[in-house]
Amino acid sequence: MNSRTLLTLAGIAALAVAPAFVYPMLMVKLLCFALFASAFNLMLGYTGLLSFGHAMFFGTSGYILGLGMKHLGWSPELGLAAGMAGAALLGFIAGAIAIRREGIYFAMITLAISQLIYFLAMQADWTGRDDGLHGIPRGRLFGLIDLENDLALYGLVAVCFVLALAGIRRIVTSPFGQVLTAIRENEPRAVSLGYDVARYKVMAFTLSAALSGLAGGLKALALSYESLNDLHWSLSGEVVMMCILGGLGTLSGPVAGAFFVILLQNFLADKVGEWLSVIIGLVFLFCILAMRKGLVGELSGRLAALRRKARAT
Amino acid sequence: MTEIFGVPAQVLYGQLLLGLVNGSFYALLSLGLSVIFGLLNIVNFAHGTMYMLGAFLAYALLNPLGLNYWWALALVPVLAACIGIVIERTVLKRIYGLDNIYGLLVTFALTMIIEGVVRVYFGVSGLRYPVPQALTGMLDLGFMRLPVYRVWVIVAALGLCLLTWAIIERTRLGATLRAGTENPRLVQAFGVNVPVLVTLVFGWGVGLAAFAGVLAAPLMQLTPQIGHSIIITVFGVVVIGGMGSILGSILTGLALGLIEGVAKVYYPEASSTVIFVVMILVLLVRPHGLFGKQ
Amino acid sequence: MSETVLLLKNVHGWYGQSHVLHGVDLDVSRGEVVSLIGRNGAGRTTILRAIMGLLERREGRIEVKGRDVSSAPPHRLARAGLGYCPEERGIFSTLSCEENLLLPPVTRAGSGMIVSLPEIHQMFPNLAERAHSPGTRLSGGEQQMLAIARILRTGADILLLDEISEGLAPVIVQTLARVIRELKSRGFTILMVEQNFRFAAPLADRFFIIEHGRVVDVVHQSDLGRRMGAIRRFLGV
Numbered sequence: 004m005n006s007r008t009l010l011t012l013a014g015i016a017a018l019a020v021a022p023a024f025v026y027p028m029l030m031v032k033l034l035c036f037a038l039f040a041s042a043f044n045l046m047l048g049y050t051g052l053l054s055f056g057h058a059m060f061f062g063t064s065g066y067i068l069g070l071g072m073k074h075l076g077w078s079p080e081l082g083l084a085a086g087m088a089g090a091a092l093l094g095f096i097a098g099a100i101a102i103r104r105e106g107i108y109f110a111m112i113t114l115a116i117s118q119l120i121y122f123l124a125m126q127a128d129w130t131g132r133d134d135g136l137h138g139i140p141r142g143r144l145f146g147l148i149d150l151e152n153d154l155a156l157y158g159l160v161a162v163c164f165v166l167a168l169a170g171i172r173r174i175v176t177s178p179f180g181q182v183l184t185a186i187r188e189n190e191p192r193a194v195s196l197g198y199d200v201a202r203y204k205v206m207a208f209t210l211s212a213a214l215s216g217l218a219g220g221l222k223a224l225a226l227s228y229e230s231l232n233d234l235h236w237s238l239s240g241e242v243v244m245m246c247i248l249g250g251l252g253t254l255s256g257p258v259a260g261a262f263f264v265i266l267l268q269n270f271l272a273d274k275v276g277e278w279l280s281v282i283i284g285l286v287f288l289f290c291i292l293a294m295r296k297g298l299v300g301e302l303s304g305r306l307a308a309l310r311r312k313a314r315a316t
Numbered sequence: 317m318t319e320i321f322g323v324p325a326q327v328l329y330g331q332l333l334l335g336l337v338n339g340s341f342y343a344l345l346s347l348g349l350s351v352i353f354g355l356l357n358i359v360n361f362a363h364g365t366m367y368m369l370g371a372f373l374a375y376a377l378l379n380p381l382g383l384n385y386w387w388a389l390a391l392v393p394v395l396a397a398c399i400g401i402v403i404e405r406t407v408l409k410r411i412y413g414l415d416n417i418y419g420l421l422v423t424f425a426l427t428m429i430i431e432g433v434v435r436v437y438f439g440v441s442g443l444r445y446p447v448p449q450a451l452t453g454m455l456d457l458g459f460m461r462l463p464v465y466r467v468w469v470i471v472a473a474l475g476l477c478l479l480t481w482a483i484i485e486r487t488r489l490g491a492t493l494r495a496g497t498e499n500p501r502l503v504q505a506f507g508v509n510v511p512v513l514v515t516l517v518f519g520w521g522v523g524l525a526a527f528a529g530v531l532a533a534p535l536m537q538l539t540p541q542i543g544h545s546i547i548i549t550v551f552g553v554v555v556i557g558g559m560g561s562i563l564g565s566i567l568t569g570l571a572l573g574l575i576e577g578v579a580k581v582y583y584p585e586a587s588s589t590v591i592f593v594v595m596i597l598v599l600l601v602r603p604h605g606l607f608g609k610q
Numbered sequence: 611m612s613e614t615v616l617l618l619k620n621v622h623g624w625y626g627q628s629h630v631l632h633g634v635d636l637d638v639s640r641g642e643v644v645s646l647i648g649r650n651g652a653g654r655t656t657i658l659r660a661i662m663g664l665l666e667r668r669e670g671r672i673e674v675k676g677r678d679v680s681s682a683p684p685h686r687l688a689r690a691g692l693g694y695c696p697e698e699r700g701i702f703s704t705l706s707c708e709e710n711l712l713l714p715p716v717t718r719a720g721s722g723m724i725v726s727l728p729e730i731h732q733m734f735p736n737l738a739e740r741a742h743s744p745g746t747r748l749s750g751g752e753q754q755m756l757a758i759a760r761i762l763r764t765g766a767d768i769l770l771l772d773e774i775s776e777g778l779a780p781v782i783v784q785t786l787a788r789v790i791r792e793l794k795s796r797g798f799t800i801l802m803v804e805q806n807f808r809f810a811a812p813l814a815d816r817f818f819i820i821e822h823g824r825v826v827d828v829v830h831q832s833d834l835g836r837r838m839g840a841i842r843r844f845l846g847v
Binding site for chain 3: 492505506510
């Protein structure tokens with residue numbers, strides 16, 4: 004058994020026993036944002052595209068799930084699936100528009116499209132506007148499992164999280180993922196090798212959007228509440244920061260980054276009051292200026308250096 | 317009473333004027349954003365925050381310092397430019413030469429920090445800034461009555477835009493700036509202290525945004541969030557206009573303000589989204605923007 | 611022996627990861643015309659860029675008029691008296707011909723080496739006619755003249771000229787040769803990179819032969835006839 008399998012098993016075991024030590028609802032929140040950051044990483048980390056509008060997928064999916072379950076009597080699994088599908092469709096459309104420009108313009112276009120979605124949601128009656136969408140029922144999973152039980156809900160989120168991360172690992176190690184990495188490393192070369200780069204980018208964008216939608220749907224389900232904050236660009240910015248903070252282009256980086264940011268927010272929330280966003284901003288700033296490889300990148304770099312030293316002596 | 321497409325002419329004119337006011341703000345902000353991007357290769361996400369800061373600095377000068385609007389108009393852009401210069405010297409200079417997404421992220425972090433500080437000191441409830449005495453009242457043109465302050469905003473904002481344009485296109489300093497946008501290393505090899513030029517340009521761009529903030533202060537409730545939607549709108553403007561052309565930025569800003577005004581009259585639901593719809597249409601037809609180069 | 615105004619000692623230079631200059635030693639005396647010759651890719655252009663501080667990474671010692679400028683930023687080098695005419699000419703497309711000409715600031719007002727605008731227009735009559743055309747609308751020859759002219763009015767006394775005859779019609783190359791002679795007679799020190807050996811041969815006092823990023827030989831004008839065979843071998847012609 005190699006160290007990677009061991010690490011994976013240890014991770015799953017940790018997820019299984021975590022509720023005994025941590026509030027299940029905090030774990031749910033951590034996993035939702037870890038999943039969101041991992042989905043985002045598919046774009047920036049593996050394809051090299053900076054989307055600055057990923058909150059639109061997170062929030063749209065949450066609203067679809069909330070509206071369907073509250074007004075149409077959908078089951079949770081249908082709500083999650085519909086949310087993912089809606090996010091994927093939105094991702095496909097936004098991706099097809101945004102890839103017409105590159106680099107910094109790509110970021111600005113995704114930001115502008117997400118702002119368009121934000122304004123639409125702010126004006127629509129059915130979103131509850133500034134009040135948000137309250138009272139989303141959690142329902143029974145497959146008609147059997149009552150999700151009103153926090154532990155059951157945590158179980159669902161944990162399973163989704165593990166499956167999604169396994170899916171992301173499959174994607175990035177597949178031939179499709181290799182092409183994405185080739186685009187990130189050297190786009191003109193990928194073009195000259197005959198790859199339809201635009202199509203690959205849109206597909207990556209769509210997949211990333213769908214998984215972001217899964218994260219958003221789970222969060223709305225868990226909190227029984229969806230609000231405009233989940234569509235706002237500050238969330239889009241935060242997910243970028245989580246990724247960079249943890250380490251781009253690694254599987255564990257975004258998870259570590261999301262855990263770090265959410266735990267830091269949780270820890271500081273009742274201690275520093277209004278200074279919270281100043282402190283988080285300073286942490287981000289420090290991270291970009293001083294450790295661009297992120298927590299995981301810096302850590303694995305240190306470990307490798309230590310191992311080299313150990314071998315040398 | 318005359319009607320235009322079923323809308324009273326007075327109402328339409330009023331909204332067009334409001335559109336021009338907003339358009340002047342878009343023009344001032346996108347102009348600064350373009351000039352900064354040209355020389356620093358950084359898209360300044362904090363530009364909306366600097367606009368917000370301009371409005372709050374004006375407020376802070378009035379209470380508690382008692383310095384009135386005219387003082388604010390003169391002092392606030394200088395203060396903001398100084399803040400910008402400190403930011404450029406301490407933070408931005410560390411990321412030159414990196415991929416320009418880092419510029420966007422660093423200025424995003426700065427947005428969080430600056431906005432957080434303003435929230436700590438001024439709170440989140442809307443503050444009021446009075447219209448200066450000399451600019452209250454209405455101007456009667458016969459076919460419509462114009463609030464004097466709005467006319468002043470348009471004149472002042474466009475005046476500053478044109479001044480900036482003239483400096484860049486018509487002076488030797490401007491020629492150095494344009495050359496620096498094309499090839500900063502070579503300009504430096506000719507003996508121009510480019511790092512200082514870069515610092516001053518950032519200060520100038522930030523000063524323009526803060527000036528817009530002072531102009532806007534009497535027109536709205538001041539909250540730390542007022543920079544939020546304007547920065548995204550201005551991003552839309554520069555995607556449409558392209559960041560390469562100064563006049564392009566000004567014209568696109570004004571035009572989009574007017575389009576918003578028209579939308580408010582005929583289809584109010586779309587007024588906040590129409591700029592983004594235009595952006596998408598332009599991207600589909602001319603991917604590099606109206607004034608952009610390949 | 612006249613004063614050494616430009617001195618390179620064991621200069622190394624890199625483009626990204628690739629090591630291009632491997633210990634260049636070079637000296638230029640006041641009023642001298644020196645030509646760097648060698649095959650394409652030998653590192654001649656890189657030497658000029660290294661002197662101007664335009665490489666990302668550089669090691670070794672560079673002195674201008676006895677002052678160590680090894681770690682000075684590019685604008686300090688211009689102020690020390692270096693005028694640089696890059697290989698790609700570096701004409702700015704958003705500037706008019708006249709704006710291009712006036713772009714480099716006068717860095718050494720009292721040096722006595724400033725060529726006045728009327729003199730420049732006399733040397734290059736086309737530049738006066740095309741004053742208001744955008745820089746990149748000029749012909750190749752006009753662009754080259756502009757690139758040389760703009761470093762003459764700043765007070766620079768050491769000119770670094772990179773491939774000024776490249777791709778130009780014979781009649782323009784003759785004009786440029788005349789210009790180089792005039793500049794030499796005015797006391798300018800010139801370090802030029804030339805691919806066109808027939809252009810450089812009658813102009814330069816000394817020839818530094820560059821191969822694999824270092825100086826492999828120095829030939830004086832007086833030895834030129836005797837050493838022609840060796841030079842041909844190095845140039846691969």
